[in-house]
Amino acid sequence: MSIKKRYVALLVAAGVGVGVGWLTLGGSAAVMHYTSDTEFCVSCHSMEMPYKEYQGSVHFSNAKGIRAECSDCHIPQEPMDYLITKIRASKDIYHEFVTGKIDTSEKYEAHRKEMAETVWEQFRENDSATCRSCHDFDAMEQYEQSRDAAKMHEYAKANDQTCIDCHKGVAHFAPEAQLDSKAFDALMAFTKQTTADAKVVYPVTAISMGDYGTLNPTAKLEVVKANGDDRTVTLNAFQMKGAEQVLYMGEGQRAIVATLAEQGQNALKTGEYEADVYGNEWRSVALTGDIDSPVVDTLKPVWSYAEELDNVYCATCHAKIPGEHFTVNAWGPVAKGMGARTDISPENLELLTKYFQNHAKDVVGH
Numbered sequence: 180m181s182i183k184k185r186y187v188a189l190l191v192a193a194g195v196g197v198g199v200g201w202l203t204l205g206g207s208a209a210v211m212h213y214t215s216d217t218e219f220c221v222s223c224h225s226m227e228m229p230y231k232e233y234q235g236s237v238h239f240s241n242a243k244g245i246r247a248e249c250s251d252c253h254i255p256q257e258p259m260d261y262l263i264t265k266i267r268a269s270k271d272i273y274h275e276f277v278t279g280k281i282d283t284s285e286k287y288e289a290h291r292k293e294m295a296e297t298v299w300e301q302f303r304e305n306d307s308a309t310c311r312s313c314h315d316f317d318a319m320e321q322y323e324q325s326r327d328a329a330k331m332h333e334y335a336k337a338n339d340q341t342c343i344d345c346h347k348g349v350a351h352f353a354p355e356a357q358l359d360s361k362a363f364d365a366l367m368a369f370t371k372q373t374t375a376d377a378k379v380v381y382p383v384t385a386i387s388m389g390d391y392g393t394l395n396p397t398a399k400l401e402v403v404k405a406n407g408d409d410r411t412v413t414l415n416a417f418q419m420k421g422a423e424q425v426l427y428m429g430e431g432q433r434a435i436v437a438t439l440a441e442q443g444q445n446a447l448k449t450g451e452y453e454a455d456v457y458g459n460e461w462r463s464v465a466l467t468g469d470i471d472s473p474v475v476d477t478l479k480p481v482w483s484y485a486e487e488l489d490n491v492y493c494a495t496c497h498a499k500i501p502g503e504h505f506t507v508n509a510w511g512p513v514a515k516g517m518g519a520r521t522d523i524s525p526e527n528l529e530l531l532t533k534y535f536q537n538h539a540k541d542v543v544g545h
Contacts, residue, residue, distance in 0.1 A: 215250040215265075223271070225281045229351050236350040247313065252350060253298070255308045264301075292354035299343050307342035314342065327513070334504065344498035353496050355522075362487055363527075369480040370473035375405045377476035380412065384526060386472035388412075391443030394470070397481060397533040398436040403467060410474075413467045420452055420460040430461045432507040434536040437466065478537075485534030492523045492531070502538025510535040 221230040233239050238247040254264050274280040281287045281294075302310070316336055321329040331345065347353050370383060382396050394400070400412035416426035416436050423444055428434040437443075443466060450463040475481065489499060505513060514532040523531070536542070 215254055217248045217250070220249040223275045225271075225275050225287065228284060228287050232351045238350045247350075251312070252309050255305055256312065257305075257308065260305055260308065288355075291352075295347070295351075295354050299347060302343035303341060310342040310346070334500075335498075340498055345496075347496050362484060366480055366484045367473065369475050373474055373476045375407060377405070378402055380410065380474035380476050381478055381481065382470075382472065382474055383481060384472075385529070386470055386474075388414075388437075388443070388466070388468040388470055390440060391446055391466060391468045392437055392439035394437050395435055395533070396530055397478060397537065400470070400474070408473065409469065409471050411467065411469050413465055415463070415465050417461050418447070418449070418464045420462075426464060426466070428507065428536070429542075430463075431455050431457075431459070432536075432541070433511060434507050434533065439466075443468075481530065482534055482537075485531050488523070488527055488531045489534070492521045492527075493517065496520075502535045503540040503543050505535070505539060506541045507536045507539040510539055 220226060233249075238252070240246070255261055275282070279286075281290055302308075316332065319332060321332065324332070334340070335345065366383060373380060378401065380400050380402060382394050382398060382400070384396055386394050388394055394414065398414060398416075400410075400414055403411040403413055405411070414426065414437060416428065417430045417432075418426055424439050425435050426437040426439065428436050439447075446466060446468065448465040448467075452460040452462045454460050493499065502510070510532060514528065514535055518528040518531070
């Protein structure tokens with residue numbers, strides 16, 4: 180073969196190689212791009228429910244008219260992460276057409292937590308890479324954010340948190356919180372271990388102090404005398420002028436420990452009013468009366484139960500926030516506002532609020 184023909188053959192072979200490479204690599208890229216399209220993603224029957232949730236989210240419709248598609252949130256752009264995500268997604272096709280794992284709303288709900296945890300873990304592994312492709316701490320104008328949002332973003336930066344730690348329910352409903360009813364039964368069982376000679380006791384639920392009023396859970400009660408579950412106790416607290424019907428945990432600390440009837444207000448032993456820096460007048464008070472409800476002699480089981488409440492009703496949607504992050508007074512409205520977004524019972528919300536307030540930054544260390 181002449182040199183000229185050899186060159187021609189090499190050029191033809193190279194051209195064929197380039198063509199095959201283009202068809203295989205380019206074709207593969209085209210397929211991957213097509214299968215990342217939102218229209219393709221929601222073409223599966225099992226995606227009907229998450230698609231409806233997404234349509235009701237701020238990522239689908241918002242004042243700025245910016246829409247995040249499925250791939251924007253679920254497919255990282257780094258080549259290796261992109262490839263791994265596409266390989267993982269093949270299981271969705273398998274379950275759609277072979278097992279029917281989530282082909283009904285009942286099945287979908289049964290697996291919602293499992294699926295959510297899988298996605299959340301991926302976000303933790305890549306430091307919420309897809310979120311950060313649009314959202315960046317340095318680009319945030321915190322003066323445009325609410326005070327709480329700005330504070331939480333500062334906290335996240337300082338503690339190396341990632342976006343998904345707090346924004347788990349941003350486009351799809353978070354798994355429904357469920358607390359085993361046996362947990363509260365276990366808490367109440369601790370009241371049976373409280374001995375008659377206990378010097379200090381704490382209510383687990385709101386309890387009555389005869390005609391004097393109601394004592395809130397976790398209020399510290401000093402025992403004067405006891406006969407079984409019948410106890411005479413003293414509550415030391417603080418009262419603010421103008422709000423005489425309630426007693427607070429500390430001066431200036433608006434964690435309510437008791438709500439008084441008129442008889443209770445008349446039975447108080449009181450100190451002198453003193454004004455705080457805000458002009459509110461406070462005085463120390465003591466109320467002695469009788470109780471006959473179950474109590475505990477240590478708050479450890481109460482706080483353990485509250486931590487379970489925190490895990491179920493708070494940490495399901497965002498990272499756990501330590502008690503010392505807010506003050507006693509700040510925790511009240513924060514807990515109430517966040518609790519309204521869940522189906523937590525008023526009794527459990529009160530216990531959870533008391534847990535946060537008793538571990539607040541102006542209580543810890545004092």
